Amino acid sequence: MKFLKYFQGKVKEPVPEAERLAAYRRHGDVALLGALYEPYMELVFGVCFQYLRDEDESKDAVMQIFEKIIIDLKQHEVSNFKSWLHSVARNHCLMKLRATRVTVEAASVDEREQELQTDTEPEPDLFALDGRLDALDECLHKLTSAQRVSIELFYMQNKCYRAIADETGFDVGKVKSYIQNGKRNLKICIESHGSH
Incomplete structure (x- = not known):
């Protein structure tokens, strides 16, 4: 030994x-x-x-x-x-x-x-929706990584703040802040797309 x-x-x-x-x-x-x-x-x-x-x-x-x-x-x-x-x-x-x-x-x-x-006009709703989806996708990628992840988990996967915090390692208060700021930034970005 x-x-x-x-x-x-x-x-x-x-x-x-x-x-x-x-x-x-x-x-x-x-x-x-x-x-x-x-x-x-x-x-x-x-x-x-x-x-x-x-x-x-x-x-x-x-x-x-x-x-x-x-x-x-x-x-x-x-x-x-x-x-x-x-x-x-x-x-x-x-x-x-x-x-x-x-x-x-x-x-x-x-x-x-x-x-x-047919001679009818294409449905404008479909194209408007497609445009909004493109704008949303583009704007999501402009967010910070933390905001994007928090928003995707909250809205696309219906996770609560605590579950997002557990999954990402972010503080619960930070998760709320990321979602709030991310939503605001998304809204501004998407509205700017509509004004082009």
């Missing part, structure tokens, strides 16, 4: 995630973030596959999410990396599915209009 004494004090304690995240924010070293992200890639792939149901798309999403968090983590402090990453992955997939759905719906509207081939 003498050999155990040799190892005592030699083994370094693993650096906590919070410290590694803080170091990434300070230095912006992508390799540091890559080492932090790598153990979670399988989890991220699993979340993406659950939503996208396509292996190649899910693999692409794993890389797209990494590219996204390179930027997001420089701007926001995250206390619980795993749950925040799970939320980012899910929101990424939901936005991807939503974009696909809007494209498919727009294509089916075009097909229906071609089938009708």
